[in-house]
Amino acid sequence: MTESPESRSGDVSGVEIVLDHVSKTYSGQKTPAVADVSMTIPAGEIVVFVGPSGSGKTTTMRMINRLIEPTSGRITIGGRDALSLDANKLRQSIGYAIQQGGLFPHMTVAQNIAVVPKLLKWDKQRIADRVAELLDMVGLDADQFAHRYPRQLSGGQQQRVGVARALAADPPVLLMDEPFGAVDPITRGLLQDELMQLQEELRKTIVFVTHDFSEAVKLGDRIAVLGEQSRILQYDTPEAILANPANDTVAGFVGQGASLQQLNLKRVRDVDIEDRPTAREDEPVSDFAARIDDWGVILDNRDRPVRWTDRAHLAGATSLRNVGLPLGEMVTTSSTLQDALEAILAERNASTVVTGTRGRYAGVVTIETLIDAIRSMRDEHRGDPPIAEAGLVANPVETPAATDGPGR
Template sequence: MPETGGHGASIELESLTKRYPGSAQPAVDNVSMEIKAGEVVVLVGPSGCGKSTTLKMINRLIEPTGGRIRMGGEDVTDIDPVGLRRKVGYAIQSAGLFPHMTVAQNIALVPRMIGWPKARIRARTEELLDLVGLDPGEFHGRYPRQLSGGQQQRVGVARALAADPPVLLMDEPFGAVDPITRDHLQDELIRLQHELHKTIVFVTHDFDEAIKIGDRIAVLRDRSHIAQFDTPEAILTNPADDFVSGFVGAGAALKRLNLTRVRDVEITDYPTVMIDDPLQQIFNRLRVGGTNEVLLLDRRGRPYKWLRRGDLMRARGSLARAGTLVHDTVTRDATLRDALEAVLTDNAGRVAVTGRRGEYTGVVDMETLLNSVHDMLEADRLDALEHQHELEELRAAQTHAEQEGGGGVTGVGGLGGTR
């Protein structure tokens, strides 16, 4: 097993198989897959297709019946499975935290088992809480029952990362939280991966989630047979067959909004005021700001309220009664789809963009998002025209060869399926 710490390790599955006694068919049948070091690979497929079984065989929570597993080039199929699990992070749905342990004790579980000194464990616990966006002083001594679902999942990810493993396995980790929290947790995972460069294998049944977080996606059929293993963009634009097309579903062009991040488009500045600013200063900002509205920030610099001209007058100069609360924000790692949903939900044509601690960094507006959608649709149209042109050239070449008596063009085959 490669040393823990630093970047991820490659994973190779070779003819991996799982048969359960009494079953006519294997649960997982002869799966081979190569995952690059530092890559996020998502296994997606219908319920019962064997994706979770495949994942659990990687750290041997389920023992393979046949085949090999290599990490960092080393065969781990026959080594001590308990030792292997301590070197592979594992995060599951509903976090799986021990209810009788505090947050800090849950995170420290594996480092304590492998004999880290107390000072190192304490420092690592605080580092990880900060990394997943939870204040160490506030959450260190809490119990799982005192946390929201999203906070529990953050602690679950921190626990999986505690011993700094090169590989992180995630089995539908965000499946039990509400959609808004789920979006934020996905963004947090993307941000963490930018910093940590782990090898992540992620199981989900949600294709939109797979598009959002995966460097590559393995679409699995029954018994984990691989229908297509490719980048999200390749699967969206060129699904291998009808089974994969069914997973992509309608609106492939709009699903491509999940491939573009907020950081990839123009983030504009916006007039802001602080909650402790004098009222006259806020009035002046509204009057000379060149806009009908300012964004009120709280004492930590986080978006709090949108203030329009007249709000303060109607509320008789009281910030407590003035303006409209900011209901949703997006991070730079959010997708354009997240941003578009936030803009449409807020119904005001813009959404505030925040940093890792929720601090204001800018605004994305509807015009920017619509321009991005237009560019994607135009790109799809041009790709379709180019594909049609290639088919016409192939058909013309085949017709010419037949007329010359050549008997067809070698390798063209069924043109209707060429993509």
């Protein structure tokens, strides 16, 4: 089950958004692009708008910060009528992230992040501290990245900077318009995980637009399935939509893989995470070797996992800085069980390393743990098609050997 925002640690910093009979008709058109949308977006939740191209989901989202002015209706943000506020000040109080980050190419990373704080007339030291804090928050080293230009970044790095810029002034609301649509699938999965990790810490109100229903299931506390003119076909939790699609159109979004989608509802933090011996790179080799029974994880000076090692690697080594082998795909505590399964199978390992807040080591999840979780989910959904029929082996004879990475 998706963890409710109320059960997460930390205070809610987001605010409630209410759309009350909101419509948008463009000049010269008789048919509205958005017709009579009413919904409440709870404070501190991720609400995902999902629908086909042309359904008006981006138009609906942009009316929240008045990048597009509604023709009729009312929008309140934290109880305040958005139309009664100065439009520029409203936008400065709402974070906005789009595909490829939307970064200014002539500005450095630090300058991009500092745009809104400068408009708000923050002093230079406060801006510099905030830039460093946000780069750390999105997993980029300030010394290495602050003075680079967008062209010197990968797609994933650009997107991380785009999220950092959106969060720069600590807004209560974050609007995200298909932000991960232009990156490769592996990077997209990592960015999704990082967003969920940030949300656990920040508890913003996030409105996220996508056409990918799997992404909606993975990220959303609630999903609004939109049809033509942004008409709400169903607005509910991912679990409720998967279990009971409101109509044939919603069922078409869910597709035939509803049982497989259940793996996107359960998080790595919901299952047993095992511990392994760890050591920082500056610790003595002999101390680490004495604690290793099979294999262990080497951490950097910020407790982020960098390599795995075993007794054979440590034999004769004088330092932990260059010993061991790089870790393969990792997951976070916010990753789904689907992510964890793919990480394990991609590397042909019996386990995968798990990270927590700011990329710090959290433990290891094993294939046996995932199999137990899948069996439990299968028992909970006896009426659904078996998970094995969706392409998963729910009852393997034996676990593949860990030939090129850490085993159990």
